[in-house]
Amino acid sequence: MTDPTAAAGSTRWAWLRGHRGMFLGFAAIHAGLVLNAIPLRVVFGAQPFSGPDYQTHFQHTHTLTRALAEGRLWVYDPMMLAGYPAGLFFDVDNKAHFLFCTVLHRLGLPLTMAFNLYTLVSAIAMPISLTLAARLLGVSARSQAWTFGLGVLLWHFESLIRFFWGGGMISFATVSHLCVLVLALFWRQLGAAPARGGWAALLVLLPLTLLTHVWSFAALAGPMIGLYVARARGLALAGHARVWGLAALTIAVNAYWLWPALTHMELMAPSHKLGQATPAFFFYDLLEVFVDPLTTGFVRQRTFVRTIAVLAAIGTLLAWRRTREPALGFAGGTLAWLFGLSYIGALLPLVPATEPYRFAAPMACWAAVLAGPWLADNLTRRTWSQIPAGLRGLAIGLLVLLAPRVYAQLATFLPGVDVSPMGFLKSVVQEEQFFPSMRLKPISDDFQEVAAWVAAQPDEGRFLVHYWALGEYLRWATDRPILGGFPDRRTIHEQANLFHWLDSDERYNEGLERYLQTFNVAYVLMSVPHIPAIERRLDLLEPRGIVGGRYRAYRVRKPAGYLVRGSARVEAGLGRIAVSAAKPAPGTQELVLRFHWLQELRCRSEVANIDCQIEREPVEGDETGFIRVVGGPTLPAEFVLEQGP
Numbered sequence: 001m002t003d004p005t006a007a008a009g010s011t012r013w014a015w016l017r018g019h020r021g022m023f024l025g026f027a028a029i030h031a032g033l034v035l036n037a038i039p040l041r042v043v044f045g046a047q048p049f050s051g052p053d054y055q056t057h058f059q060h061t062h063t064l065t066r067a068l069a070e071g072r073l074w075v076y077d078p079m080m081l082a083g084y085p086a087g088l089f090f091d092v093d094n095k096a097h098f099l100f101c102t103v104l105h106r107l108g109l110p111l112t113m114a115f116n117l118y119t120l121v122s123a124i125a126m127p128i129s130l131t132l133a134a135r136l137l138g139v140s141a142r143s144q145a146w147t148f149g150l151g152v153l154l155w156h157f158e159s160l161i162r163f164f165w166g167g168g169m170i171s172f173a174t175v176s177h178l179c180v181l182v183l184a185l186f187w188r189q190l191g192a193a194p195a196r197g198g199w200a201a202l203l204v205l206l207p208l209t210l211l212t213h214v215w216s217f218a219a220l221a222g223p224m225i226g227l228y229v230a231r232a233r234g235l236a237l238a239g240h241a242r243v244w245g246l247a248a249l250t251i252a253v254n255a256y257w258l259w260p261a262l263t264h265m266e267l268m269a270p271s272h273k274l275g276q277a278t279p280a281f282f283f284y285d286l287l288e289v290f291v292d293p294l295t296t297g298f299v300r301q302r303t304f305v306r307t308i309a310v311l312a313a314i315g316t317l318l319a320w321r322r323t324r325e326p327a328l329g330f331a332g333g334t335l336a337w338l339f340g341l342s343y344i345g346a347l348l349p350l351v352p353a354t355e356p357y358r359f360a361a362p363m364a365c366w367a368a369v370l371a372g373p374w375l376a377d378n379l380t381r382r383t384w385s386q387i388p389a390g391l392r393g394l395a396i397g398l399l400v401l402l403a404p405r406v407y408a409q410l411a412t413f414l415p416g417v418d419v420s421p422m423g424f425l426k427s428v429v430q431e432e433q434f435f436p437s438m439r440l441k442p443i444s445d446d447f448q449e450v451a452a453w454v455a456a457q458p459d460e461g462r463f464l465v466h467y468w469a470l471g472e473y474l475r476w477a478t479d480r481p482i483l484g485g486f487p488d489r490r491t492i493h494e495q496a497n498l499f500h501w502l503d504s505d506e507r508y509n510e511g512l513e514r515y516l517q518t519f520n521v522a523y524v525l526m527s528v529p530h531i532p533a534i535e536r537r538l539d540l541l542e543p544r545g546i547v548g549g550r551y552r553a554y555r556v557r558k559p560a561g562y563l564v565r566g567s568a569r570v571e572a573g574l575g576r577i578a579v580s581a582a583k584p585a586p587g588t589q590e591l592v593l594r595f596h597w598l599q600e601l602r603c604r605s606e607v608a609n610i611d612c613q614i615e616r617e618p619v620e621g622d623e624t625g626f627i628r629v630v631g632g633p634t635l636p637a638e639f640v641l642e643q644g645p
Contacts, residue, residue: 022145026127030152034123036414037156037166038440043116047442052469053168056486058115060091061098062476065111066574068102073256076598076643078572079481082462082519083596083627084493089261089268090486093171095254096212119165119440122174127151129177133184133369136195137327143372146379150309150368151177157409159302161361166438167297175216176361178209180369183223187330190231190239199242206246207253215354218341219362223334230329267624269492273501275355276346285360288405295357302412304405306364310335312371319374331370338363413438443473446548450525451477453547461522461559466499470525470551481572483519492623493596507621508533513540517560518619520594524554564617564626566591566635577641579629589631592617596624598643603629606638614641 042049048058064087067075074087091098097118104114130151134144154161164173182205189198209216228243235243251258261268277295284291288301313335320328338359345356377383387395447470454463455478462481465471471484487500494500496519498507507515508531515521526535527550535541541554562570565585570593571578577595584591603612610631617628627641 019141019145022142023148026145026149026152030124030127030155033152033156034120036439038120038123042440042442043120044113045116045442046110046112048112048115049119049168049440050443050447051166051168051440053486054115054170055168055469055472057091057094057097057168057170058112059472059476059485060086060094061101061115062111063087063574064091064098065102065105070575072575072643074260075575076601077574078577078595079479079574080475080485081483081489081493081496081596082481082594083598084489084491084496085264085267085598087257088264089491090489092214092257092261093169093212095257096174096208097171099211119170122165122170122177123155125174126155126177129181130365130368133180133366134372136181136184136188137331137369139373140376143376145372146375147369147372150305150371150375151365153305154309154364154368157302157413158305158361158364159298159300159412160296160306160358161364162302162413163297164358164361166440171213172215172358172361175209175213175219177365178205178212179216179219179362180365182206182209182220183334183366184369186224187227187327189242190227190235191326199246202246203249207250210250210254215358218351218354218356219338219359222337222341223330226333226337227330267491267493269490269494270353271488271490272346272352273488275357276352277343277357277360278346279343281357282343288408300412302409304402304409306360306367309364309367309371312374313367313369315374315378316370316372319377334366335363335370338366443477446550447473447477449548450474450551453553454478454480454523457523461520461556461561464498464516464519464521464524466525466531467527467551468499470527483521495622495624496596511621512537515621516540516556518594518622520560520562521556522559523556526552526554560594562594564592564594575643577627578638579640580638582629582635582637582639584631584635589633589635591629591635593627593629593641595627595641596622597627600643600645601627601641602644604640604642605636606640607636610634610636612636612639 048054063075063077064073067073067087072087074085077084077086080086097115100118100121101111101114104117105111109117127148128151131144131148134147139147155165156162161173161176164170164176182202185195185198185202185205188195189202195201206220209220232240274294275297281291281295283289285296285301285303286307288303290296290298290301317328317332317335320331341351341354341356341359342363343357343360345351345354345359450470451474454474459480462483463474465474465482465484468484468486471482472486474480475482475485483497484499485497487494487497498515512534523544524534524541525547535552535554540557542557544553544555547553562568565588566583568582568591569580571580572595577593579591579593582591597614597616601614603614605612610633612635613630613632615628615630617626619625629635629639629641
């Protein structure tokens with residue numbers, strides 16, 4: 001007779017051993033790793049995350065939240081870089097993050113919490129996005145479980161993806177998995193069996209993906225256009241209408257930021273500095289050889305999970321070729337497209353502006369979707385039993401040789417964890433300060449001490465800040481005028497930043513005095529690396545000690561003031577500059593301010609029957625130029641410069 005209890009127990013254990021059990025196990029691992037890397041006490045704390053790029057994006061969010069309250073989608077910010085258009089170019093990788101924060105903030109959540117929650121949501125969604133993409137491609141439930149697991153490993157242990165969300169480039173980390181879902185859904189909708197509600201989902205997801213990061217366009221365009229062209233003849237009129245309607249809606253949703261950006265292209269400064277990988281970097285990544293942080297963005301390469309995903313994806317494509325799976329062409333073409341962008345894009349026209357190495361992240365995510373079927377078919381007891389006995393020892397030996405690489409992935413990204421008896425890789429764990437992505441933290445004490453020092457200084461001029469993340473932080477934390485911030489802002493206004501790039505600059509030497517005067521620098525905050533050419537100029541700079549335990553503070557001995565010609569009292573705030581007690585330069589009815597000119601600025605006189613106009617004043621070494629105010633017929637004693645329509 002059969003024992004019912006034993007049968008029930010056997011069924012229960014079979015359920016756990018199946019794909020549902022795999023999902024459960026991977027989900028538990030993911031939850032633990034997320035809570036370790038993104039502590040809830042930090043998410044719901046009073047400070048935004050402290051990663052370098054998080055400071056840039058929170059500064060954008062903080063600034064544009066204030067601008068939106070005044071009805072502006074972008075704003076002239078006279079307190080950064082001597083005046084620049086915030087929200088016009090540089091935050092095209094922060095639009096969805098900003099909207100997410102805006103909605104939650106208006107619902108009553110503190111802005112910092114809303115900002116931090118975005119990363120937590122993206123982290124949770126990563127393996128889910130990949131799994132849904134795998135399901136849309138029609139693979140088995142067990143294959144989907146393996147894709148889910150690879151998604152977990154990629155998010156936590158792949159160096160590029162971890163660098164993105166750990167350092168603050170959360171928007172591209174997010175589109176790396178959103179793009180995969182959009183591509184799979186688009187393929188499904190143009191196939192023979194569209195998913196119910198699939199077009200509606202695309203109408204939400206595709207515009208959202210472009211809002212999340214503008215360069216998602218490059219990842220999506222090739223595969224989506226290629227698929228549409230390939231399927232065009234077989235589509236009914238309604239199918240064509242859906243595709244073009246999807247494109248039109250995507251443009252319309254993004255038009256509110258796209259149109260202002262396109263109409264101000266003369267202010268853009270394209271850069272090919274970061275993420276410029278050549279084909280050789282494929283081999284560097286394969287061997288986990290670190291070459292250039294400006295390309296790969298990390299001080300150690302950890303690409304083992306990416307490599308496994310790509311190899312398994314190739315295995316799936318070969319199997320699909322034998323069985324003539326419908327998804328073969330699109331799946332292989334998309335993988336090739338993302339691979340080409342990552343390792344060949346820097347050699348092509350236009351593509352270098354996208355920092356193309358970044359596309360290795362969505363490539364890894366797409367590979368994880370394709371890898372599931374091969375892993376499901378081959379990582380089984382049956383496969384192991386089919387290996388000849390003579391080769392099993394070799395297989396075990398290869399696995400043993402891979403163990404150090406597996407350990408390196410774990411040790412690098414799990415600070416405080418050292419499972420090796422001898423601790424031979426303990427140094428990797430102890431070097432957490434070199435890795436911005438180990439565990440997300442709130443603003444550090446040294447930053448807050450610097451902010452307190454800055455706020456206590458007399459308002460004599462601008463603060464030139466060497467470390468760019470500190471510059472971004474000080475802009476939102478103190479509301480004092482800053483020259484600094486992220487060095488690759490893609491706008492000509494960044495020329496006001498002496499530390500735009502740490503290459504040799506004549507302004508570090510003979511041109512330093514003219515630079516300090518031109519931009520009315522009153523204080524300088526230096527960090528590492530040391531730039532002796534600047535710090536030895538004690539004829540210009542007065543040492544003020546160490547601030548925050550590590551930043552060397554200097555006061556400029558003779559601040560130039562905010563006026564090039566004429567005299568006045570100046571008070572600057574977001575979107576406006578108020579001028580009082582104005583006196584024109586001798587022999588003229590004009591005065592020149594050391595603030596960047598912007599075409600949208602308008603002069604509003606506070607004196608009856610006297611008008612004023614704004615003109616551009618050329619400045620040597622600065623393409624933007626300063627603001628010249630001309631009176632009509634005489635210069636008003638009080639006026640306000642405001643951003644017009």
